[in-house]
Amino acid sequence: MAKRGKTVVDGAKGVIAKVPAPSPNPMTNLIITDIALRAGGTLLRHTLERGAVGAKLGAKKAGQVVKGRSMMQTLVGTAVARIATRSVPGAIVVGGGLLIKTLVDRKRAKSAQVEGSVALDEQLERGKKA
Template identity: 60%
Template sequence: MGLLRRKKKATEAAADTLDTVADRASPSPNPMTNLLLADIAMRAGGAILKRGVETGLLGAKVGTKTAGKVVKSRGIGKSLVRTALARVATRSVPGAIVVGGGLLAKTLYDRHKGKAAAAKGHAEIRKAAKKAE
């Protein structure tokens, strides 16, 4: 019995130590507040990373300044459509197949059209950049 009692006391002491360390390491003593703060930080970081990647990929073709304007000027409608497509693609295998197949078809179509697709894309970029100004 003595061994079990000592083991229980040691476990409780370790748990108390971990709680104390966690309280000092986290911004709030309320764990739900800390979860909310972590969620907001992750989403903000993801948004910043997303904007950087989009600007970098587009900037390789049209210049960083123009790419930044275009990325910032996108409307809520286009953002909602992109978000919906991403959710459909990540929630299920059939959704991923449908969305991936659509993206593949669009890419192949653009490659088939070649110069006409490139010209159309550049015209859309110029239009979006002017709209942002």
């Protein structure tokens, strides 16, 4: 039987073990990592949101729409994402709900487009003021 070479993960483990941590205190390193991951996630989320909206509105307006999100929209989005990522049943419920919403919107495409445009314009105005 031929010997298998190192996988990329095995190679990475060896390299990561040699990289010195920023602080000798492991709790400080954990806090630094947590902040870096959250900031990176936020930047990625905003970039994806602007990209999704920017295809129709343009980059500047998309940024204003993202800024114009209300606190309630942010909290609901966070709660739904947390439900979806914490368990398989949660992911099924949230995914199913999104699928149903998409199918209903497609069925009544004209009215859904008008409702979405009105909501988007309101959010855009809030973003201009922010």
